[in-house]
């Protein structure tokens with residue numbers, strides 16, 4: 310039973326792939342590159358292919374099929390990078406590998422705390438041996454109202470995490486969760502804008518909520534509001550965010566995701582001239598923390614997606630019930 314694995318990171322995924330392949334009795338073909346028409350022949354002899362976030366369009370899907378592939382699994386929760394219609398049309402089954410919400414939820418609370426305690430500026434000064442206090446006065450979470458937008462798996466975990474800090478929690482979602490009402494008050498979106506000192510985003514990006522935070526919504530927020538985004542960059546209009554940081558309307562921001570990050574993150578660009586002015590400006594502000602879309606990245610995450618994606622290949626090839634199949 311052979312599986313071809315693309316985008317296999319040698320520094321953390323490879324040892325786990327070897328370990329689980331042995332346990333599951335699978336033979337692996339490992340490739341560090343993204344799948345493409347140039348390296349599709351590596352699938353010869355594999356009924357299953359294992360990918361990560363790289364696009365698999367209709368041509369590549371058909372090329373997989375031409376090489377005998379029957380099942381494509383992705384080591385991610387989302388599978389919008391895989392052309393499902395094309396998969397269906399050529400008879401390929403698709404699977405995903407969901408992982409727990411705690412990594413992103415923990416990271417979110419960290420960004421909230423770092424933002425209200427001015428940790429970006431503190432670390433910057435400390436690196437230069439500047440041990441002064443002026444301008445570094447922080448706020449305590451117990452005195453603040455946090456607005457959580459989106460209370461799905463991650464947002465709900467953030468609410469649970471925050472409940473220990475004694476802050477007031479407001480929540481907004483299209484669907485309310487009864488079990489969260491002991492910690493958070495569900496309110497209309499308008500109330501989040503007007504009442505929250507900290508706003509954190511946890512919805513998927515859709516056509517309706519593209520630029521959910523923009524000039525109009527920022528104008529309705531409290532002065533000095535803190536914005537945290539570990540969801541998707543395009544939920545925030547970067548231009549409006551920059552203007553509001555410059556004017557002081559936004560007091561701080563913690564951004565694990567930014568607009569137009571695709572193709573930028575996870576590569577070493579030290580020597581490159583970057584074509585993302587918004588990112589360059591946001592990185593320059595002492596009250597804005599930018600990280601490269603890595604809130605998910607924990608040991609637990611890597612182990613889970615490698616193990617489950619390989620297990621799903623094994624189940625598929627044995628013709629057994631496969632809980633990770635999505636089509």
Ligand code: NAI
Pocket residue numbers: 410413458459460461462463464481482483484511512513514515517518539540541565566602603604605606
């Ligand atoms: P989920 O599907 O469990 O929850 C999303 C929630 O958003 C649902 O409760 C849904 O009803 C709500 N929602 C959808 N549209 C909405 C709208 N227009 N207004 C209000 N609520 C709306 O998703 P999950 O797993 O909690 O992920 C949340 C976000 O986190 C997603 O954007 C996902 O892409 C992102 N994410 C980021 C990661 C990172 O490393 N930074 C890693 C994993 C997910």
